[in-house]
Amino acid sequence: MPELPEVETVRIGLANLLPNQKIKAVWSDWSKSFPNSQADIEAFLIGAKITGVRRRAKVLLIDLDTAYSLVIHLKMTGQIVFRSDDDQLRFGAGHPNESLIGRLPDKSTRVVLTLDGAKLFFNDQRKFGWMRLMPTVEIENLDFFKKVGPEPLAAEFTATHFIERLHRRKNTTIKAALLDQTVIAGIGNIYADESLWGAKIHPAQRVSEIPAAKLKTLFSEMQYVLKLAIEKGGSTDKNYVNAEGKRGSYMSFARVFRRENLPCPRCGTTIIKSRVAGRGTHTCPACQILTK
DNA sequence: CACTTGACCTGTCCGC
DNA sequence: TGCGGACAGGTCAAGT
Numbered sequence: 501m502p503e504l505p506e507v508e509t510v511r512i513g514l515a516n517l518l519p520n521q522k523i524k525a526v527w528s529d530w531s532k533s534f535p536n537s538q539a540d541i542e543a544f545l546i547g548a549k550i551t552g553v554r555r556r557a558k559v560l561l562i563d564l565d566t567a568y569s570l571v572i573h574l575k576m577t578g579q580i581v582f583r584s585d586d587d588q589l590r591f592g593a594g595h596p597n598e599s600l601i602g603r604l605p606d607k608s609t610r611v612v613l614t615l616d617g618a619k620l621f622f623n624d625q626r627k628f629g630w631m632r633l634m635p636t637v638e639i640e641n642l643d644f645f646k647k648v649g650p651e652p653l654a655a656e657f658t659a660t661h662f663i664e665r666l667h668r669r670k671n672t673t674i675k676a677a678l679l680d681q682t683v684i685a686g687i688g689n690i691y692a693d694e695s696l697w698g699a700k701i702h703p704a705q706r707v708s709e710i711p712a713a714k715l716k717t718l719f720s721e722m723q724y725v726l727k728l729a730i731e732k733g734g735s736t737d738k739n740y741v742n743a744e745g746k747r748g749s750y751m752s753f754a755r756v757f758r759r760e761n762l763p764c765p766r767c768g769t770t771i772i773k774s775r776v777a778g779r780g781t782h783t784c785p786a787c788q789i790l791t792k
Numbered sequence: 793c794a795c796t797t798g799a800c801c802t803g804t805c806c807g808c
Numbered sequence: 809t810g811c812g813g814a815c816a817g818g819t820c821a822a823g824t
Binding site: 608627628672 | 801
Binding site for chain 3: 502503558573574575576577626628629643644679681688689690737738778779780
């Protein structure tokens with residue numbers, strides 16, 4: 501479930517913890533999680549110093565002073581957790597900690613980077629996520645980066661631009677268009693449902709059938725929801741944690757997502773769950789009407 | 793070409 | 809209690 505707000509929360513955490521850290525050792529248990537060769541890892545990662553942490557769409561980028569970067573996609577259940585050796589010892593001694601997860605590595609740990617007095621753990625229960633090492637300048641040439649749409653919170657991204665982008669997928673449902681990373685970057689199932697509820701648009705409505713004024717509302721609702729979610733440290737439904745292993749609190753602000761059988765906070769009607777664009781979809785049947 | 797569906801994985805939950 | 813199957817949802821490949 502890491503979407504833009506979750507990946508951004510991890511980025512903010514790592515940006516405070518990682519710069520100037522030196523990578524001393526690397527361990528991995530699952531080659532698909534970290535497909536680089538041992539030779540590349542030794543040449544460009546071990547001994548490298550971390551210079552910065554960036555995000556583009558749902559992808560995390562850790563830049564190194566070797567002119568290489570770690571490109572990381574958490575997919576559904578990925579976690580990047582920084583833990584100092586001191587904190588790790590407290591777990592062993594049975595001391596409670598605010599972290600949602602216990603002693604590391606655990607059985608979902610796929611990669612461990614040993615730093616100076618700390619370790620960075622890449623955990624991923626479902627093994628869909630990955631990290632890979634590549635020259636920093638080549639990142640923009642990856643297919644995904646060439647095709648991915650604009651950042652929805654960029655200052656220069658306007659409602660007009662948003663509507664233009666959505667119209668690239670005018671014959672599909674608005675939910676499928678929002679989830680399409682080549683249209684706009686970073687929206688996933690949670691924030692698609694939340695934004696559509698905010699704009700009172702049914703997720704199965706065709707893009708071409710939605711008046712521009714409603715799409716304009718959708719633009720501001722989307723920005724509102726994404727900003728609020730970043731402020732709350734993202735959504736923890738099950739797996740997601742930030743760089744310190746702590747949960748995000750957006751789910752307690754969610755209006756429809758995972759709230760089936762509960763009242764709509766706007767009108768009190770019972771929220772229903774259905775399937776749109778192949779995904780579990782949450783709507784208020786009174787506020788979000790499918791027209792035509 | 794535009795769009796939809798299935799595969800990749802594991803853990804959890806539900807019904808029998 | 810155990811077991812099969814549905815489900816979770818980001819992205820790419822394959823199918824319509």
